[in-house]
Amino acid sequence: MPELPEVEVVCQGLRPHLTGRKIVQIRHSGMDLRTRIPIAEMFRHILSRTVVDVARRAKYLIITVDNGARLLIHLGMTGRLGFFPFEVPAVRHDHLSLLLDNDLDLRLNDSRRFGAIHVFSGEEAAALDQTFFKATGPEPLGEGFSAQYLIDKAAGKKQPIKTFLMTTTTVAGIGNIYANEILFAARIRPARSVATLSPAAWRRIVQHTRLVLQQAIDCGGSTISDFLNAERKSGYFQVHFKVYDRQGEPCPTCGRPIEKVQIGGRASYFCSKCQK
Numbered sequence: 540m541p542e543l544p545e546v547e548v549v550c551q552g553l554r555p556h557l558t559g560r561k562i563v564q565i566r567h568s569g570m571d572l573r574t575r576i577p578i579a580e581m582f583r584h585i586l587s588r589t590v591v592d593v594a595r596r597a598k599y600l601i602i603t604v605d606n607g608a609r610l611l612i613h614l615g616m617t618g619r620l621g622f623f624p625f626e627v628p629a630v631r632h633d634h635l636s637l638l639l640d641n642d643l644d645l646r647l648n649d650s651r652r653f654g655a656i657h658v659f660s661g662e663e664a665a666a667l668d669q670t671f672f673k674a675t676g677p678e679p680l681g682e683g684f685s686a687q688y689l690i691d692k693a694a695g696k697k698q699p700i701k702t703f704l705m706t707t708t709t710v711a712g713i714g715n716i717y718a719n720e721i722l723f724a725a726r727i728r729p730a731r732s733v734a735t736l737s738p739a740a741w742r743r744i745v746q747h748t749r750l751v752l753q754q755a756i757d758c759g760g761s762t763i764s765d766f767l768n769a770e771r772k773s774g775y776f777q778v779h780f781k782v783y784d785r786q787g788e789p790c791p792t793c794g795r796p797i798e799k800v801q802i803g804g805r806a807s808y809f810c811s812k813c814q815k
């Protein structure tokens with residue numbers, strides 16, 4: 540499942556190929572994703588419009604066109620985006636395509652259809668922070684994410700730090716894989732209650748959240764050097780995780796076997812010597 544770094548890499552890969560291009564045709568498989576594909580609204584708000592910006596908020600890609608309308612794409616579990624010459628036939632699970640004025644088709648392929656597409660008029664798009672993203676916490680790489688913010692947010696709570704970090708109202712876009720990696724890097728046990736963390740521990744969490752996510756983005760950016768040659772693999776790249784899915788393997792710091800426990804129903808990996 541793509542997490543924030545993967546979505547950011549896709550965003551950076553799309554940006555140079557989409558910005559300044561006009562959307563001249565929209566095609567749809569007729570199948571819905573996790574939610575209905577708002578095809579009529581797409582025709583109304585983004586067809587024949589020029590893309591002015593490609594951005595990311597949480598795990599959503601946000602394509603803005605010249606009337607201020609926005610197309611939001613969530614890749615779900617299996618969503619992939621790629622550019623194809625118009626004459627290349629669509630394949631199974633291609634659910635949406637946007638034809639650009641350079642005859643390249645941006646195609647969304649999603650075999651499990653857990654992805655989602657939303658479209659907002661210019662007026663609606665201007666209010667997304669108060670509506671669609673109202674309950675979404677700050678970006679982990681943005682300025683609103685700080686130790687003091689987390690201390691305030693955790694006040695009165697007793698839940699495990701890992702569950703807290705994976706809650707979208709706490710911070711945007713951190714899923715199970717990166718929550719494990721961040722807590723390993725910050726040397727904090729995933730099951731530790733947020734009520735027991737010192738200010739220094741919170742500062743380490745913020746620092747390592749940024750480092751771990753940025754390293755993954757940099758790794759992905761170098762893997763997908765040219766989106767146009769990506770053979771429908773766009774967005775997926777190999778990051779070498781230090782603890783995630785490594786039960787029984789030696790801790791990269793001390794050599795003790797990595798342990799696995801379930802926290803909030805999610806697989807959690809840690810080193811009992813390095814993480815307190």
Ligand SMILES: [Zn+2]
Nearest residue numbers: 790793810813
């Ligand atoms: Zn260790």
